[in-house]
Amino acid sequence: QVQLKESGPGLVQPSQTLSLTCTVSGFSLTSYNVHWVRQPTGKGLEWMGIIWTGGNTDYNSALKSRLSISRDTSKSQVFLKMNSLQTEDIATYYCVRDLTNWAQGVMVTVSS
Amino acid sequence: DVVMTQTPVSLSVAIGQPASISCKSSQSLVHSDGKTYLNWLLQRPGQSPKRLIYLVSKLDSGIPDRFSGSGSETDFTLKISRVEADDLGVYYCLQGTHFPYTFGAGTKLELK
Numbered sequence: 001q002v003q004l005k006e007s008g009p010g011l012v013q014p015s016q017t018l019s020l021t022c023t024v025s026g027f028s029l030t031s032y033n034v035h036w037v038r039q040p041t042g043k044g045l046e047w048m049g050i051i052w053t054g055g056n057t058d059y060n061s062a063l064k065s066r067l068s069i070s071r072d073t074s075k076s077q078v079f080l081k082m083n084s085l086q087t088e089d090i091a092t093y094y095c096v097r098d099l100t101n102w103a104q105g106v107m108v109t110v111s112s
Numbered sequence: 113d114v115v116m117t118q119t120p121v122s123l124s125v126a127i128g129q130p131a132s133i134s135c136k137s138s139q140s141l142v143h144s145d146g147k148t149y150l151n152w153l154l155q156r157p158g159q160s161p162k163r164l165i166y167l168v169s170k171l172d173s174g175i176p177d178r179f180s181g182s183g184s185e186t187d188f189t190l191k192i193s194r195v196e197a198d199d200l201g202v203y204y205c206l207q208g209t210h211f212p213y214t215f216g217a218g219t220k221l222e223l224k
Contacts, residue, residue: 035213037161044204044215044216044217044218045153045155045161045206045215045218046215047206047212047213047214047215058211058212059212060211060212060213061113061211061212062113062212094160099151099153099163099166099206099208100163100166102160102161103160104160105160
């Protein structure tokens, strides 16, 4: 059964770095791509980036200078790191397998 | 970035009646590989999004054939032949042809 679950701090201080982990099961990261998508509360969806089966990455140009996606295939984990967080980054963050299987999402707040 | 324009913003439909949502892209979504990476997703209240349709018209597994997708180049449509109560939520189109992938702003389907 395909499962994905995000974990990480729900609260980040302004200007600090967000670190999220997506732990997957039921499939291999070398066989399926994983995306990160975020959604401010009550608003629409924003595609953040992708890590391909080969380990290459592509990012939303609007976030590229702050965003990094990586993985540990042995642990079936995908990582998102985004620095210089501001209030505009308050959102629910989703990891997604091939745009088909979406995790439940993790809400991130930016506040001191 | 490719702008995805969805209309209408909201839609009120009675059970058993048809519904139609339009999505127009600011440039052609035909990829260099010849495929058109246009997806439709539904986000039910309080849930993660779920993909319904990919490659313009292909239904994801388990999606009832009341749903259909059509279109080409820059003009796409999602149709529901007979709306059911389970169909309420926000529908998004998503293009995966050009980086960054971009979503439409969403169409909220309400039951009349």
